[in-house]
C-alpha cells in the first residue's frame with residue numbers, strides 16, 4: 338500500500354490508484370523500451386493518449402465550458418513559462434468529490450471538482466497545476482516509467498525488490514520537492530502568488546486533521562505534507578530575498 342501511495346503524482350490518492358494500475362497495463366502492452374531510455378516526446382505523447390482514453394472511459398469529466406476555459410487559461414499561462422513548452426499541455430476536470438490532482442504522460446493534467454471547490458483562490462489552483470506542470474515539464478513521467486519497468490523486472494526475476502523500492506521512494510521524494518519548487522517558480526513567473534501551493538496544502542492538511550482522517554497508516558503522509566509545506570515556505574522566503 339505504501340508503494341502504491343508513493344507511486345502517485347498527487348495530493349490525495351483514490352482516483353489515481355486505478356489510473357496507475359491501468360497505466361502499467363497500457364504501458365506494458367504498447368511499449369518496448371531500452372532499460373536506459375527515457376520516453377521521447379513522441380512516445381510520451383502517444384502513451385498519454387492511451388491514458389487519456391482510459392481516464393475518459395473510467396470517469397465522468399466536467400464539461401462546463403466556462404470552468405474548463407478558465408482552468409486551461411491558468412494551465413497555458415503556467416506552461417508558457419515552464420521548461421518544456423513543446424508539450425501539448427491540457428487540463429481536464431474529473432467529476433469527483435475527492436480533493437485530487439495528477440499528471441499523466443504527454444502533458445495531460447487532471448484535477449477533481451472537489452479540488453476546485455476546496456480551492457479558495459486562483460493562486461491556489463495555479464499552485465496545484467504548476468506542481469503538475471512541473472512533473473511533466475521535468476520529465477518525471479519518463480523517469481518514473483523507467484523505474485516502473487525496473488520494479489516489474491525485479492518482480493519477474495523473483496528477486497527481493499525491497500532495495501529497488503527504497504531507491505524508488507527516494508526518487509519520488511526528490512521528484513516531489515523538485516516539482517514543488519519548479520511549480521512555485523512557474524506560478525510566480527506567470528503572475529500568480531507563489532504562496533498558492535503551500536496555502537492550499539496547509540488548508541487541506543488542516544481539513545484532514547479536523548476530520549481525523551489520519552489513522553496509523555496515514556501518519557507518514559501527514560509528516561511528508563508537513564515537511565513539504567515547511568520546505569515551500571522556506572523556498573518562497575529565499576525567492577523574496579533574491580528580489
Ligand SMILES: [Zn+2]
Nearest residue numbers: 346347513516
Ligand atoms: Zn507531485
